[in-house]
Amino acid sequence: MIRNLLCMTAPVRDGFEIPCHEIGPSSHHPAAALVGGLHGDEINGIFILSRLADFLNSVEAGKYPELKLRKRVLIIPAVNVLGVNLRTRTWPFDKTDINRMFPGSTISETTQRIAYAVLEATKRADYRIDIHTASTDFEEIPQVRLYDPSDQERKSAALFGLPAVMERSLSPVFTTTLMYSWKVWPGQSFMLRVGQGGTVQLDHCQRVFRSLVSFLGRTGVLEGVQIAAEDEEVCFFDKPSGFRVFAEKAGTFVSDRQVGRWVRAGQELGYIYDSFGGNVIEKVVSPVAGLLTGIRRHPLLFEGDLVLRVNRKG
Amino acid sequence: MSVLPTIQTETFFTIEMPYCERMEIRRTVITGGNGPRVAVVAGIHGDELEGLYVCHCLTVWLQELLQKNPAGLLGSVELYPAVNTLGLDTLTRGLPVFDTDLNRAFPGSGSGPLPKRLADAVMHALAGADLVVDIHASNIYLREIPQVRINQEFEELLVPIARRMNLDMIWLHGASTVLETTVAHSLNSSGTPCLVVEMGVGMRITPDYCQQLVTGLLATWQQMGLLAPDLVLPETSHTALIADDSNVHYLNAQTSGMFVTTASHWTDVHRGQLLGTIVSPFSAEVLSEVRSPVDGILFTLREYPLVYEGSLMARVMARKGGRS
Numbered sequence: 001m002i003r004n005l006l007c008m009t010a011p012v013r014d015g016f017e018i019p020c021h022e023i024g025p026s027s028h029h030p031a032a033a034l035v036g037g038l039h040g041d042e043i044n045g046i047f048i049l050s051r052l053a054d055f056l057n058s059v060e061a062g063k064y065p066e067l068k069l070r071k072r073v074l075i076i077p078a079v080n081v082l083g084v085n086l087r088t089r090t091w092p093f094d095k096t097d098i099n100r101m102f103p104g105s106t107i108s109e110t111t112q113r114i115a116y117a118v119l120e121a122t123k124r125a126d127y128r129i130d131i132h133t134a135s136t137d138f139e140e141i142p143q144v145r146l147y148d149p150s151d152q153e154r155k156s157a158a159l160f161g162l163p164a165v166m167e168r169s170l171s172p173v174f175t176t177t178l179m180y181s182w183k184v185w186p187g188q189s190f191m192l193r194v195g196q197g198g199t200v201q202l203d204h205c206q207r208v209f210r211s212l213v214s215f216l217g218r219t220g221v222l223e224g225v226q227i228a229a230e231d232e233e234v235c236f237f238d239k240p241s242g243f244r245v246f247a248e249k250a251g252t253f254v255s256d257r258q259v260g261r262w263v264r265a266g267q268e269l270g271y272i273y274d275s276f277g278g279n280v281i282e283k284v285v286s287p288v289a290g291l292l293t294g295i296r297r298h299p300l301l302f303e304g305d306l307v308l309r310v311n312r313k314g
Numbered sequence: 315m316s317v318l319p320t321i322q323t324e325t326f327f328t329i330e331m332p333y334c335e336r337m338e339i340r341r342t343v344i345t346g347g348n349g350p351r352v353a354v355v356a357g358i359h360g361d362e363l364e365g366l367y368v369c370h371c372l373t374v375w376l377q378e379l380l381q382k383n384p385a386g387l388l389g390s391v392e393l394y395p396a397v398n399t400l401g402l403d404t405l406t407r408g409l410p411v412f413d414t415d416l417n418r419a420f421p422g423s424g425s426g427p428l429p430k431r432l433a434d435a436v437m438h439a440l441a442g443a444d445l446v447v448d449i450h451a452s453n454i455y456l457r458e459i460p461q462v463r464i465n466q467e468f469e470e471l472l473v474p475i476a477r478r479m480n481l482d483m484i485w486l487h488g489a490s491t492v493l494e495t496t497v498a499h500s501l502n503s504s505g506t507p508c509l510v511v512e513m514g515v516g517m518r519i520t521p522d523y524c525q526q527l528v529t530g531l532l533a534t535w536q537q538m539g540l541l542a543p544d545l546v547l548p549e550t551s552h553t554a555l556i557a558d559d560s561n562v563h564y565l566n567a568q569t570s571g572m573f574v575t576t577a578s579h580w581t582d583v584h585r586g587q588l589l590g591t592i593v594s595p596f597s598a599e600v601l602s603e604v605r606s607p608v609d610g611i612l613f614t615l616r617e618y619p620l621v622y623e624g625s626l627m628a629r630v631m632a633r634k635g636g637r638s
Contacts, residue, residue, distance in 0.1 A: 008570070008622070008623045008624075009569050009570035009571075009622075009623045010570050010622060011570045011571055011572065011595075011620045011621060011622060012595055012596075012620070015570075089413065093622055094455065094622075094625075095407065095408075107564075107566060108564070108566060108624060109566065109624045109625065109626060110622040110623060110624035110625060111624075112624065113623070113624045135413070172491045172493075172494040172495050173418060173495060175491040176491075244426075246425060246426055246427070249330065250329075250330035250331055250332050251332060252332065275332050275333040275334070276333060276334050300332035300333070301332055302329060302330065302331055302332060302337075302411070302427070302428050303329050303330035303331075304329065304425065304426055304427050304428060304431055305427050305428075306426070306427060
């Protein structure tokens, strides 16, 4: 079933709506709520969730007789609908970040009203998942992000079967996000970060799609899922395990390395060229042996830009 | 030891950009004696210009002082008119390329990407000043009367200073975790007093407001001992009213359309008075009437006419003790 979370007017066009999928048996609240596109340029998540909705609707329609949706699932592929259409991260009218507007309000700014509607629809779910990408300049390994998690969340994070679970502490800015607002409610909350903004990375999307189906299977929301043996282990990384490399010099960064590969200490992972002279001015090497969990994709670097991150296995 | 009075513009932060250029952030330092050290910061948001003009007006006044009566400057004044240089150069509120609100990057760090480094450089440059004033100019949507905004955490120290600033309102707001990332909170937390001034509107200057603030700054600096006590300064004439969460009323749009004001900014309004209407550009229809909920002062008024449902159109400050 498709439902509009919110219908609002607009100044010089038809009103706009934020539609969601509600799939599975009726209940007072969904067992799982999945949210994407709080930022309009994070297309991996939007693609993954729209595909997941199609899959679960097919399950409901009986196309996969071995599968049965036992509990209700709510899917919002994109919250920032106008941002998706106009290819902007923020709400296009006033350039505000919807994920800095939580918990929101019914009487305040437009983006706070949007935030409130999203929180109301999702906060009572047993499992809440917010999908993001890195910026359009950087690529992240598909990962579960936990912020000051409970022991139960830490345990459940492994159920996604994604290669990395990254734990982070709360920052002041984080207090205005959907994840933070969820945390005051019973249930478990997870952020998935998948690849790079501004594009669809099919490998990443397929992997995360499978991980979401596995998660729904392992948590009893979707019955009959055959859980494939993982092709690699899940690594838990806390913040100190991450070694970030910043550009010593400005220039043009080039690398053909892929995230998710294990690298050696001292291994060359890319080069910074003088953008005018064309000569190599810096070799970028891994500071430690570990998993390449993030790498710069936009080639133009300011001095000090983050180039890559390697996480050392604990 | 006496110090020769000087006015000097210098670069205090520089970083290499990808192709051939360096970004440089400059300040102007006016040095008189060894007395108090004050600073004015502006242009953290690239669409806010009022503070840049205040810095200009201050250099005009101080330059004349140094020419006519150099002994009148007993300390030093640092002006940082364009902290977000790239944003100001490109009519961008945030930091271009990084898509970051610079005033959510404090206190910053000495290494890493530009926003954090720049914030760190600003913090180091301002640390230890006797008073910092960070000037903001709302945004392109809303016009504000000249006011100081103070986090209640620092009320005791800052309100007495703010009262001397010749502004019309002191707005005390509750602590907000996200505001801990501003330059003002970071400075106040580390022992450097910092006042936040909001006035005018984005992408414009309001010379009267700027002169009003200049007058207040000079009066404050004289009281601090930066300017000689016998200097004759422009007279202050404004007394600030106190606002807080209990007497500020927000008017958000009930529907989308074009907001047309019928009341003037910074005037007394009465409960039920029509402040504006939201009309349709496609029809003769008036979609919504916007009326004041209280007797008070219309201190915020929308400049940019188009509104989405929820857009802020006005704020009214009820006079303390008045009918609401």
